[in-house]
Amino acid sequence: MTTATRVYVARLAGLAVFDPNGDQVGRVRDAVARIRDGGLPPRVVGLVAEMPLRRRIFLPIGRVTSVDAESVVLSTGTLNLRRFEKRPGELLILEDLLDRKVTITGTGVAATVVDVAMETTGRLGDWVLSRVAVREYTGRLSRRGHLYQLDWAEVGGLVGEAESQGTASLLAVFDNMRPADLANVLQDLSEERRVEVATALDDERLADVLEELPEHDQVEIIGALSPERAADVLEEMDPDDAADLLAELPKPDQETLLDLMEPDESAPVRALLDYVPGTAGSIMNSEPVVLTPDATVAEALARVREPQLSPALAAAVYVARAPMATPTGRYLGVVHFQRLLREPPAAMLGGIVDNGIDPLGTGTRLPEITRRMATYNLVAMPVVDDDRLVGAVTVDDVLDQLLPRDWRDRDQQVSRD
Incomplete structure (x- = not known):
């Protein structure tokens, strides 16, 4: 595998990181550089990679054996899994430098940083920030300034408190x-x-x-x-x-x-x-897929293909009398996605509807919801009020309630060795 000698960091973002056995261990999210005195360009000390379960860890640059347009490969499968935390005197290239307002030394031209290149010095594991891609700042939305690729020393304002920092280049990195x-x-x-x-x-x-x-x-x-x-x-x-x-x-x-x-x-x-917190009414999604009994399997499959539907909501079509907007007419039952795949496209939903499992009421409490979904191996259940469908509880709704309230918060950060 060929290792590039100069890499623009924004192009690293999202690349898969592999261990020597070819197993993926995470994805690159940023690079870390240490500021040096005397105007020397910062030395790259490592990469930040995101692991499963949203944990960001530090990968020392010395353990990176190859970098190309598709992946980063490490020399060892042994990793320090402590959460990454930036130290004083360090820069996160994408977070700290992209969109930063700078000046081109000598001309005083104002510009913004669009990317930063790291380049190997020829010694194994020794990389420095060598080049900076900047775009001339015009202050006019209708006109994009000239793009320059300059040496680190030719750009002023890269280190220290940022005067201002935009978002365009960083958002481009996050786009996918x-x-x-x-x-x-x-x-x-x-x-x-x-x-x-x-x-x-x-x-x-x-x-x-x-x-x-x-x-x-x-x-x-x-x-x-x-x-x-x-x-x-x-x-x-x-x-x-x-x-x-x-x-x-x-x-x-x-x-x-x-x-x-x-x-x-x-x-x-x-x-x-x-609705009372902790009940089916309070956690349900009020916009499940609802069709009338004379709708066909083909119509139902077209609805569950809609990209904005979550997998759990797309797992079932609820059948009710008109009107179809919640609260609907009388609820009749459900047709699960797997059943739709087994039936002829012209078949009507009224002929294949499953009404063998009682729906949830709006006041059904979370323990009962969990028990019934587990009993019947369901990822979603209908919620009714006076025989009218008002929504559906999905497995992600239930998990959100069962997990600790702060489960989306990042774990407490711990410094790397």
Whole structure:
């Protein structure tokens, strides 16, 4: 395997990290460099990799045997699993330098950092930050400035307190991350940077990320938005997640945001807030897939293919009399996804509906919900009120309640050796 002699760090982000046996141990999230005196370019000391269960660890650069466009390979499978914590005098390349406002030495031209290259000195495991890609700052949205690739010494303002730092280049690095992974990255940023990056996301992307963050981070970010934009983001969230977030806010703030939301978007959220905490009504999703009994298998399969549905919600189609919006007409039963795959596309749902398992009531408590889902090996169950379908409880809703309240918080950081 060929090892590159110069690598731009933004291109490393997301690359798989393999041990000598070819087993993947994580993905690169950043690189760490130590600042040196005398204007010397910082020396790269390691990479930050994200492991399963969202743990970020430090990989010493000396253990990296090869780097290419597709992967990073280590010389050993033995890793220090202590959570990474940046030390004084160190830089996280992507977090600290991307989008940083700098000046081009000699000309005084203002620019922003779009990438930083690390380059091997020729000695095994010895890498330094050699080149900086910067874009001239024009201050005009309609015109992009010239892109320069300069030596580290030709760029001023790379070290020390940043005068200002944008988000465009960092967001480009995060673009292909799953919402849960991006939420994990945001938790490792400083409070100011976290809010800055989160609020730069578009409404739909921010809504997806908020659903993966702990409550205190959700409140911090939603509070940094204007009320109008906060309402727009809440509209993009699943009603149950929006209700959980609003429940963390003071009552006057809840009402302000609910009033700013579109009535058809706020109505299911208001309904969820009215249920007793810990009941099926309070944790259910009020927008499951609902069809009438004369709908066909082909129609049902088309609905469960919709990309915005979570796997748990897409696992079943609920059959009810019109109207189909919750609360529906009389609930008739459920058709599970596997059954849909076994039936002819033209078959009607009314002929294959399963009504052998009693639905949950809105007041069913969490222990009973858990017991029944485990008994019947289900990933979702319907919730009814007076024989009308009002929502569905999914396994992720149940897990969210069973896990400790702060389960989305990162483990307490511990310094590396």
